Amino acid sequence: MADPLVRLDKITKRFGDTTALSELDLDIAQGEFVTFLGPSGCGKSTTLRILGGFEQPGSGRVLLRGDDVTRLPPERRNVNMVFQDYALFPHMTVKQNIAFGLELKGMGKAEIAARQDEIMSFLELGAFGGRYPAQLSGGQRQRVALARALAPDPALLLLDEPLGALDAKLRGQVQQELKSIQRRTDKTFFFVTHDQEEALTMSDRIVVMNKGKVEQDGTPEDLYFHPASRFVAEFIGETNLLTGDLRGTDGDAVVMDWFGQTLRGHAPGGIPQTGAPITASVRLERLGCHATRPATANAVQGRVVGKTFLGSRMALDLLVDDARGARLRAYVDARTGQSVGDAPVWIGWDESSMAVLRD
Ligand SMILES: Nc1ncnc2c1ncn2[C@@H]1O[C@H](COP(=O)(O)OP(=O)(O)OP(=O)(O)O)[C@@H](O)[C@H]1O
Ligand SMILES: [Mg+2]
Structure with a gap:
């Protein structure tokens, strides 16, 4: 070269x-x-x-x-x-x-x-x-x-x-x-x-x-x-940080446990060390909200606990685990946003949308 x-x-x-x-x-x-x-x-x-x-x-x-x-x-x-x-x-x-x-x-x-x-x-x-x-x-x-x-x-x-x-x-x-x-x-x-x-x-x-x-x-x-580290994920844009335990790998996927949910992501910065909790990043616009279970690699159930109109889109605050306070934030289309309430919603995202962070 x-x-x-x-x-x-x-x-x-x-x-x-x-x-x-x-x-x-x-x-x-x-x-x-x-x-x-x-x-x-x-x-x-x-x-x-x-x-x-x-x-x-x-x-x-x-x-x-x-x-x-x-x-x-x-x-x-x-x-x-x-x-x-x-x-x-x-x-x-x-x-x-x-x-x-x-x-x-x-x-x-x-x-x-x-x-x-x-x-x-x-x-x-x-x-x-x-x-x-x-x-x-x-x-x-x-x-x-x-x-x-x-x-x-x-x-x-x-x-x-x-x-x-x-x-x-x-x-x-x-x-x-x-x-x-x-x-x-x-x-x-x-x-x-x-x-x-x-x-x-x-x-x-x-x-x-x-x-x-x-x-x-x-x-x-x-x-x-595809941020490699927590520093990059947080420095560039807004994101969901999910902290859980590394379960292992499955082909290219990194498998983690997050409040009892098994999630699949990828590791742009390399697979983190086992033993300590690991963190993954999912951008807000990569989460989808559905009435029934979506066919994505990752799907969890939650409730809409807050809703903010942002003009071009709607931000939803989602509670996934009441007892332990697991939350997600998602951007959805402003006209089709779910309503706040007790009815459970499904939140889904792909393996490629979740970056497991190096540190
Ligand atoms: N002439 C100097 N004498 C002593 N320390 C210096 C000198 N120039 C830079 N530093 C230190 O080196 C580090 C890097 O400084 P630098 O100016 O490269 O930062 P920067 O990334 O450009 O920051 P900013 O965004 O504030 O401009 C800082 O801790 C700064 O205090
Ligand atoms: Mg400078």
Whole structure:
């Protein structure tokens, strides 16, 4: 296989007593839109800064197209970064901000002018060339930061929470814009966010980070429906967590006991250890409610004890085991939702809808 565009090879980074990154391995292919997702302090910015050359790892290597660039300064890496706080130069106009990276590259005046015009028209900044950052809106500043980073035509663009300062509506627009820029330019984008919805809508691939390590790496669908760990199941979307005892395996299925019910699931993160209780995740929209026993791998009886109208759908709170308080929550069609009451309902779901979690 050809060398990936980026390879992080066992990167460790400590700041005093804090281990920001612990033997981090990661490959990124040319043209991918990869999102780094994780809670505050998990090491996202540190990874980007190491990739960009703004920080040195304690150990491990950074490879770009197979070349070791670990000790190379930022300007010799063909990588550009949009920082968490934009970091536009306040005393420079939009045009001067864009020219900055081009001058660093040693481009001539005429070439710089042509590239400035090209990138400003591409990002619809033509009217703002003479303005200073303080005279722009948040979204416009965002586009200038992008223009400045894209102008030198880097092989890889690192974007550290570039949309954090935008309000919800503008954020949605800029998300679409970023995604379309990435498609049109066929650039490789490595995008950092701690917003799971943003990650799901924008990425080809999501790398979930936790405490300086990769927790899970996959497509948005993979991570959402087949979380490997409790951390991923809870960090991305809403879910039912069922804690019970491992009974064993049956072919590819993992069999567990949950309040006396035998349930079948799959184990995307590997089969957990026996001996301790295990936990499985089932998304709310994967549960079906029926009047009679459904033909799904898993079927339990319960009562509807609560009902919330959410517009496009209805959330049902289901009590499965009165005495021990086993509950499930399901999303059903808003018009066909069951009524609250004592009449028992059947709740069914497939083996593939239940991910038994590694930890
Ligand atoms: N220069 C530094 N000196 C000391 N500790 C640092 C330094 N930079 C980062 N850290 C620590 O390393 C850890 C990872 O920080 P990092 O900035 O990579 O987190 P992050 O995932 O980007 O978080 P956020 O979502 O809040 O931006 C944190 O515990 C942070 O306090
Ligand atoms: Mg950060």
